Amino acid sequence: MKIVVALILLVLGSIVFHWLSPWWLTPLAADWGEIDLTIDITLYITAVVFVAVNLFLAYCVYRFRYSPDRRADYEPENKKLEGWLTAITSIGVIAMLAPGLVVWARFVDVPEDAHEVEVVGQQWQWSFRLPGEDGVLGEVDSAYVGLDNPFGMNPNDPAGDDDVLINTNELHLPIGQNVRLWMRSKDVLHDFAVPQFRVKMDMVPGMVTYAWLKPTVEGTYDILCMELCGIAHYAMRGHVVVDSQENYDEWVAAQSTWSEINGRPPGDPVAGQSQFATCVACHGQNGEGNVAMNAPALAGLPAWYIARQLQYYKQGVRGAHEDDIYGKQMAPMANMLADDQAVRNVTAYIDTLEVADAAHTIDGDPAQGASHYVSCGACHGAQAQGNYALQAPRLAGQDDWYLKRQLQNFRDGVRGTHDEDSYGHQMVLMARSLKNEDSINDLLAYLNTL
Amino acid sequence: MQHVAIADRPDELHDPQSFIAKYVWSQDHKVIAIQYGGTAIFVGLIALVLSGLMRLQLGFPDTFDFIDPSSYLQFVTMHGMIMVIYLLTALLLGGFGNYLIPLMVGARDMVFPFMNMLSYWVYLLSVLILLASFFVPGGPTGAGWTLYPPQAILEGTPGYDWGILLMLLSLAVFIVAFTMGGLNYVTTVLQARCRGMTLMRMPLTIWGIFTATVLGILAFPALLVSAIMMILDKTLGTSFFMPVLVSLGESLEYTGGSPILFQHLFWFFGHPEVYIVALPAFGMVSDVLSVHARKNIFGYRMMVWAIVAIGGLSFIVWAHHMYVSGMHPAFGFFFATTTLIIAVPTAIKVYNWVLTLWRGNIHLTVPMLFAIGFIFTFTHGGLTGLFLGNVTIDLPLSDTYFVVAHFHMVMGVSPIMVLFAAIYHWFPLMSGKMFNETLGKWHFWCTFLGTYAIYLPMHYLGFLGVPRRYFAMGTTDFIPESAQTLNAQITVAAILVGLSQLIFLYNILWSLRYGEKSKKNPWGAASLEWQTPDQPPHHGNWGPELPEVYRWAYDYSVPGVKEDFIPQNHPVTDAERTDGEGGHA
Amino acid sequence: MKLLKMLGTKPWLHDAEPGGVAAYAGPDNGDAARIALRFILAIVGVLFFLFIITFLSRSQYPDFEALAGAPWQPFTDPTRLWFNTSLLFMASVAMQWGLGGTRQGKLNVAVTGISAAVFFTLMFIIAQMDLWLHLQSMGYYINSNPANSYFYVLTAIHALHLIGGLVILSNVVFRVWYDNKLESLTAPLQLCTTYWHFLFGVWLVLFALLSSRPETINALAAMCGF
The missing domain is CATH 2.60.40.420 (Cupredoxins -  blue copper proteins)
Structure with a gap:
């Protein structure tokens, strides 16, 4: 008899779940109320069938449960009943299909004024x-x-x-x-x-x-x-x-x-050199980075990436989060670049700098890291060389302490959560696939081998 | 091809004696069935573990270090493919089809036993190729079980190199295996039925398996064609499916093929595949219900017609998987209509199952519980199909968790309910032992309630718009925090359901060894497979004489007869015949 | 009609015959192989049908260049294809002739017929491979155009089916050799002959399709709604 109770409870439970559920279609923001209406029609028709069939099932199981002094009926078929059920089902199906086709016709036909x-x-x-x-x-x-x-x-x-x-x-x-x-x-x-x-x-x-x-x-x-x-x-x-x-x-x-x-004119490295003077104090004469100043290596980073980051700093997309201590230092620096052309110039100059190998400061298991890197490599390249088409900067040769901090920032939502940060959102999600600090260390240990 | 062997020749009834001939290189359909079943359940368990891993990531997104975006997609893909093809198709047709067809139609074996044996070994080969893809560089493919090009064979998808090739190769090998088995099933049903077994006297199980096999051998070629063309696109650089494209910033040399063409081929196979799984389940559950309710199946003819109609219609509904694929939108009208038409015969089947219980005398045995569970879950899954089949509603719901919940309900949970019902129902026949009833009931309750706790809430994630195949949702503006709680709850339920399958395995293994000896025909079934001289049946099934059949398989509680069932091979008594020309209706 | 009548019977009624055995007389294994062959032909038919449908669909994309039409295209002059076709035709004829031999119990006719069929089939496959080499030498590689891809794929799949047929045929012949009973060859050889004729028919369709001019292909595609 448990099964009868279970069936009834499941039917009632499903209805209650539906009523109480805070999870339903997200509020509509376009003129497609008809789609929601079609869903409602189908929902109500199917709900009636679901409740009717299963309650009847529960009833049958209860009413005709085994009893030694009763025999089952012998009834090969009942054409009339089957005919009625077929007819009613067909009507129900038509009632669901017809509005669907009407709305679809509207979807297929795009208004002239669009x-x-x-x-x-x-x-x-x-x-x-x-x-x-x-x-x-x-x-x-x-x-x-x-x-x-x-x-x-x-x-x-x-x-x-x-x-x-x-x-x-x-x-x-x-x-x-x-x-x-x-x-x-x-x-x-x-x-x-x-x-x-x-x-x-x-x-x-x-x-x-x-x-x-x-x-x-x-x-x-x-x-x-x-x-x-x-x-x-x-x-x-x-x-x-x-x-x-x-x-x-x-x-x-x-x-x-x-x-x-x-x-747009291309960046001018000569003009950019003078603007780069400001950067030297922290990032070094050759853009090699300085761990003591928490300044990452710039040489080796592609110009388009630096340009985007400078724009982000200028617009408050990056370096605006209160926990981004070093980003906040960078933001006013970026603002010293007057316009887009200045940004292009300075990045063109950085592009000419000699790339130096960064010192390794992080211990981890490169073999583990290699398996984590599979997902990263899809954008950043198998050799971490970066890929312009995917807007993914070069990672090879970058200071590992800097990458670690950025990964943590992404994970913690310190970086990449600003609405305007197109690619940062992606990094937030990707960085969260590294679930603890060991994983980050392993990954960076692997990057250090590239 | 004239290798008819023992189908009707008792003189060839030598029981093979050596262990190898008896259990390894066996041509006995019953042994082959067990081999198929064992292999399928083994890979099914792997797929079950994979689904557990996926659920861990979804329920607790920031916790498990060993699941990253690419391995997640690999789990998704392999879980789906294994479950649909290598478990369900193989177990329902290769396992139950093999075991039941000769017994239920009164034959000594399949008509081509050697080809039948070959079918199993080729299937095993396909499974090994599939499993090998876990160990190649890059791992198995992560293209989703639909394997859509271009991404399936392009960098940026896990296993785009070795994994996808092994997958396609394994599918091609599987199709060869299935075709060899399938030819056997249809020919045996058509040609090797015993005297008196007209087509309309066959149990619905055989109708379901037969129709599904016909669907299979006609639909699998579509998958083979697409697999061949995709392998060539990948290895020789042809452009069947590959358009001009720029992959990860690099222009490739493809000249302009059509990814949609692949989708048409895939679903021309893929939709009948749903019914390849569903129809045998429909058939088997009909028989289980009838036996345990001690009542004939209600509306047998309608049930047969429905099976045939569903089988036929299943070839003209495939593009309802593609409403938002970018195919010409006018197709939407046609395919929505055909799809919803298919609901009518399906609904009739549901009504007839319930009406079989009406005025029955219901024994709530373990198989019966699973059969009732099937009616419930299948009703739910079938009804949600009316949402997705309706082209307009598919716009918001396609590729969300609603789809995942729907097809798991209709194609995962319900066939598996039937599989368990069938395993428990025919276990005494196959092994000669009884299973443990209490453990069986525990297994039922955990599976039935657990799966509903997984999939009912999942529909609501779909209504919200949560997309499927997402490694993590992150933050969005439309998904409330509570959805994550729901996800965690689903995961817990899923893990419990997964673990509760251990009860089943334990019960089966324990009962095989220590189970009580089963009575002959313990459920009092009228169909032929229970009427063999030995239980379990020996090689050749029927002893020296083939049975003769005098009636349909559903003579339960016939008025005026003392026993509450009359086996199919019992001659009609005069008393019965004089009862009236109109039968007993 | 017979099928409908069958589906309409009420199996719970007992017919009037004594013992209640219905019209169905029991297993007929002699026919099993013939039924199986029908299904095999259906499967092979579906396989090629699907390839042809995708061919027509794919032909409507701008990069598709039919292999016939313009004077420089290889099959504008289909002489080589006709030559290959005649080889397969000879194979089919030889099979039929050998079958006639077995029916009349003429061992030498049967042996000559089957041998000739095997010979012509192998020649056909070799000639097809030579055609491949010829196309390659003209620069028609498998990946240079979808029409080429289809040519290679369809001919390869067709040849594989012939090779499969040869394997079965050799198995049949070997068994008869072993049993030394010519009459037991008739039934299986009949099936093999049917299979050969079927594959010859498939080849004619492929031939027609692959050597069609663009206008014909476009017309066919339009008929299919592509």
């Missing part, structure tokens, strides 16, 4: 492209992708000149406007998903897919990749910010177009 945004996926980052003033997205092809052309823009297509390229993982959308998201991928399958928007779509290399929506609630929402795309799949995050029209326009104006990016 403005367009392109979402580009790559392992394990998002980037975005807006069509610019002419309203036309320029031609792109993976064949054009290169170091200075991460979007694969066709250099000969004038429609692309005014395209706004957003090479960070934050997208803004204006509230109350239909938007069609064109999606493509540079490498493997990804899936653009924002739970609050309900709609999602895979991004497939070699083709362009789409989804559309109308954001209805201002706010910042997580973009998640929902199609397995490799080791750092879970760290492929971004934000979409639903803005008022004014804020949106302001944001668009602050972005750079393809022609602006192309037109």
Whole structure:
């Protein structure tokens, strides 16, 4: 008889769990209430069936439990009953399917007035492209992708000149406007998903897919990749910010177009040398770093990485957390660089410095570290040489004490938790896969052997 | 191919004597079944441990040092693949199919016993290749059990080099093994049934296994085709599935293939695969319910039609796995419709199971408990399928934990409920011993309640939008802290369920050695496998004379007959016939 | 119809026959191999069908260049393919001839027929391999174009099926040799012959497909909805 009680309790328990559960669809932020409605219809129909079938099951088990002085009925079939049950089931199925098809028809048919945004996926980052003033997205092809052309823009297509390229993982959308998201991928399958928007779509290399929506609630929402795309799949995050029209326009104006990016002058190492004088006190004459001053080696770090970090310091993305003692020292230093050109110059100069081997200060088991490094190597390279395409800096030759502190900062959320820190988020998640200090030491011991 | 052996020739009934001939290179379907079953359960245990490791990471994300993002994905992939192919398919068809088909249709063995033996050894080879991938550089593949290209064969995915090749090779070898076994199963069912065993007198178990095998031999070629093409993409640089792409900043030489093409092939196999697992389970649970409720299965004909209909429909629903894959969205209308149509025959099966209990005389034995557990979990899993099959609802829910919870409920927990029911039900036949009832009940309660505690809450993580195949969730703006508590609770339940399988193993092993000798036909079953002269049946199953069948397999509690069951091989008495042309209805 | 009628019977009713044995007479193992062969043909058929479907789907991508059409493409002039086809045709004919020999109990006809079939089959496989080398020498490598990839893959899979057939055939012949009973060869040889004809049919389809001009392929693909 326990089974009867168990069945009844499980049915009731499921209902109670559903009612009490604080876990339900995240509040909707787009005009897709119909999807939620379809879910509700299906939920109620299936719930009725679930309760009815299982309570009836419990009843049968109770009522017709074994008794030595009773015999079971002999009833091969009952056509009428079976016919009724088939008919009722069919009606239920139609009641669930019909709204689903109607809503799907609406999803398939993108409104004429939708403005367009392109979402580009790559392992394990998002980037975005807006069509610019002419309203036309320029031609792109993976064949054009290169170091200075991460979007694969066709250099000969004038429609692309005014395209706004957003090479960070934050997208803004204006509230109350239909938007069609064109999606493509540079490498493997990804899936653009924002739970609050309900709609999602895979991004497939070699083709362009789409989804559309109308954001209805201002706010910042997580973009998640929902199609397995490799080791750092879970760290492929971004934000979409639903803005008022004014804020949106302001944001668009602050972005750079393809022609602006192309037109930027390269950094000048000669000009950069004088600016580097300020850095020498801590980082050393040759950018070799100084453990006593808690200053890491700069020589060997790629210019684009230093440039990004300097910008972050300037914008308060890095070095603003109260526990980031040394970052806070760096922030005012970075602010002494007047503009973007100054940043480019000084990084160009650092690029010319001779790389020295850092001293090893950490003991650990390199063999253990090698297995931890498998996940790191996906971005930072098998030899820790770094990879521009993934925005992953070189790690080989860096001071191990510095890397250790940064890993701990990432783990503790001291670094990488600022909303604007595109790649730091990823490092927070990755650094947390090192679960204790020994693991960090092992990893660094391995890095020291590279 | 004319190697018919002992299927109907008693003169070849020499029982092999040496240990090797009897238990290793055996051509006896019963021994091969046990070999299949043992191997499948062994790899299944490995997959169970892998799932425990995954759950540890998900429940307690910052704790276990030996699980990193790549090994996590490897656990996910190997767990899924082993469970679906190497455990469920192999155990249901290679194990139970092999054991039950000749016995239930009244044959001495499979029609091609040598090929049957070969099938097992080739299966074992595929398992060894699969396990070898744990020991190659880079470890096993971490591409997810769907093995989607391009990422499956590109740097950035664990085991993209050796692991994926071994996986594809192992699958190809498995398909060869399955095909050899499958040819045997269908031919035996069609050609080696004993006198009087018309197709419509076969127990539903055989209908389920037969239909599943037909699905299998027609669907596995799709997997073989995709495996061959992916191996070539990986090794020879062809571009079947590989588009022009820039992998980790490096342009590769692929010229422009289609990843979606792979998905179509994969799911053209993958969806029938669901029913390859489900249909034998449907069949076996029908028989268990009928025997232990002492009542004929309700609506036998409808049950057969439903099995055939589900089998047929399963070939035209595959793209419901691909609603958000980027395929042409118009396909959504067609596949949502076919998918929801399949719910009708499935629902009928559920109703008929419950109606079999209605006015029965229910013995709550261990197999019966598992069968009731199956009805409950399958109802739950089947109903959540109506969410995912409906194209619109799939938009928010695809690739979330809702999917994980759904397919574990419908394809993991429920078939496994049936597997346990079947193992307990046929254990006395296979071993001649009785299992320990108390331990069996403990095993049931831990498994039944435990799995529901795992998977019911998991649906709600899916509603929230928690994505599957994530090593860690980190912080997001939409997942409340409490979800982590829920995850930890799920992990605890999962570990308990995993550990409780030790009760099962202990019970089986202990009972094999020390169990009480079973009575002959202890459940009073009418179907043919219990009517062998010996229990367990000897080589050749039937002694000198093949049985003859006079009735269907469900003559329980026939009015006017003293016994509450009439075995299939008992001639119809005059009393029965005069009872009326309309049978006993 | 028979199937529907069968599915409609009510198995719980006892028919009027004495003893209640229904129309089904019991095992027929002589037929088992024939049934199994039907399933094998179905499986092989599905395998090639799926390859062909993917071929048509893949043909609609811009990098696909059919192997026939333009004058410089290798199969615009399909003479070599016709030559290979005739070899396989001869193999099929020889099988049929040998089968006729066994039916009439003519040992020498049977032996000559089977030997000729094996010879022509091997020649076909060698000729296909020579065609591979020829394509390679023209620069048509397996990875240079999807059409080439399909050519190599489909011919290789087809040849593997022939080799499998040869293995079974040699097993059958060896057993008959051993038993020294010609009449017991008839049934298995009949199955082998069917298999050979089937593979010849498959080859004709592959031939037609692989040597099609782009227009034909596009039309076929359009018919399939790609």
